[in-house]
Amino acid sequence: MRFGTDGVRGRANTELTAAFALQLGRATARVLDASIAVVGGDSRISTPMLESAFVAGLAAEGVEVHQLGVTPTPAVAHEAARLGAMGAVVSASHNPYHDNGIKIFAPGGTKLPDETERQIEACLADLDAPGGEPGLIQGRGGAEEAYISHLLSALKGRSLAGLKVVVDTAHGAASHLAHQVFAAAGAELTVINDQPDGFNINLACGATAPQGLQDAVVATGADIGLALDGDADRMIAVDDRGRVVDGDHIIALCATDLRDRGQLHDNTVVVTVMTNLGFRLAMNEAGISVVDTAVGDRYVL
CATH class of the missing domain: 3.40.120.10 (Alpha-D-Glucose-1,6-Bisphosphate, subunit A, domain 3)
Known part of the structure; x- marks a missing residue:
């Protein structure tokens, strides 16, 4: 399997297997060279299986893993940013239950650049046996409360x-x-x-x-x-x-609200090339600059 627009994704237990998740965890640990990871997932039936395997791979390479349980993807990114840790989410987002995926955040909670994903893929193809002491695996309290506080602060x-x-x-x-x-x-x-x-x-x-x-x-x-x-x-x-x-209208509302409160950085909004012409015309009329990126939230962020 290879990285797509947001991690790896496929049919659980046939395309995306526990064996692959284990190896992906090991390769990710080696490439990111993180000492601590926070890992969460969604509510589909295959998530605990794949999360356990991925976490085992991280721990096999000496990473200390904090498991957050069933947790929104943005909450995992937030906790990774709070701790300066790498993060991972086992989820296939909006797909049906039989699919699953693994999204990975760099230390600090940011999305991986393309080059780092290529390095992980290369490492996967050439993994030798792990060595050294395994990392500690434990649950983490307080992450949910911190995320709720973060949301309310908005x-x-x-x-x-x-x-x-x-x-x-x-x-x-x-x-x-x-x-x-x-x-x-x-x-x-x-x-x-x-x-x-x-x-x-x-x-x-x-x-x-x-x-x-x-x-x-x-x-x-x-x-x-x-x-x-x-x-x-x-x-x-x-x-x-x-x-x-829809999303274009929501982004327009948020951008104009931030502008009206003097909090829109550089009076600019960043969107993907999929955003429609009506949005661009509305932003132009509002005096807000628009910057385009490729499709994928990692490019927007």
């Missing part, structure tokens, strides 16, 4: 009090977090699709299938709906009339 003292919100967590990695985050922000909250069973992740729900969210927003008289994908790094919104608000 409000800059503002509150969601008075807003009725529906959140669709896609039976995924944020299923246990949505209540805590939005309750702390003051919103009146309804959560749907928050009962993962290993097989129902992204199944006719979440960011790639928002009809259920649209119906729930209208039925409850909510002001807004938010749909996440399986690892909670993708979002689609729904307005109070049940209409989908």
Whole structure:
């Protein structure tokens, strides 16, 4: 297997096997030369198997591993940044339950550059036996609380009090977090699709299938709906009339809000080449510069 736009991905237990995950963990440890790793994953049935194998590979090369359990991808990146550690997430994002993947963060929580991915692939092809003492594997407390605090800090003292919100967590990695985050922000909250069973992740729900969210927003008289994908790094919104608000509109809203509060760095927004012409025209009218990158959030970041 080779790296794609966001880690490695394939059908679990046939294309992406525990044996491969073990070797990928070892190769990643050697190339990144990290002493500490934080690792989490989503709620699909194959995640514990693949996570255990990947973690064993890291530990075999002497890396101390902190396992975060079922955790959103951005939460793993945040914890890696907090600790100066490398990170990894076992997830196939918005794909069906039978797929899985492994996303890797460099020490400090940043995405890997292309050259580093090529180095890991080369190391995989030429691994010799491990040596030395294995690294410690342990759970880590406090990561969830730190991530929630980080999310709430984005409000800059503002509150969601008075807003009725529906959140669709896609039976995924944020299923246990949505209540805590939005309750702390003051919103009146309804959560749907928050009962993962290993097989129902992204199944006719979440960011790639928002009809259920649209119906729930209208039925409850909510002001807004938010749909996440399986690892909670993708979002689609729904307005109070049940209409989908896509990523281009969301980025435009965020960019103009940051500009109005004097917090938009260099008065510039960075997007991929997939962003539509309407977005670019709107940003031009708002006096905001647009910078394009290749497809993939690692290029945007």
